[in-house]
Amino acid sequence: MSAGPFLSIKAPRALLDRLDAYRYATRTRSRAEAARELLDRALDAFFEASRAEPVRRGDPDYALVRARRRQPAEALPIRETEARLARLKKMRNQHRGELIIEAVRKKDEADVSPVKASP
Known part of the structure; x- marks a missing residue:
């Protein structure tokens, strides 16, 4: 082994x-x-x-690549992203709950049969 x-x-x-x-x-x-x-x-x-x-001097994209290397990278908006993700998950779970309740109601309505009166 x-x-x-x-x-x-x-x-x-x-x-x-x-x-x-x-x-x-x-x-x-x-x-x-x-x-x-x-x-x-x-x-x-x-x-x-x-x-x-590799990009060399004289290439059409040389200035763009050089400028990108010199620019500092922006920090990722972690807190905003996590807050939005939490809101989306909450909405998704609420929607799922509503769908389940609706399905149960439809099933209950289908299961109810009219009662026949006995003479």
């Missing part, structure tokens, strides 16, 4: 079947080893493709 950080993921059966096919084709010992190899290759490809090109 290998030591170090541990990652556990849930995957659909079709993905596990594809992982097994890769494992058999590359003759890796286990699913974990095959998954590590594939994850490493996928992340390498991702970071290679997403690498930013």
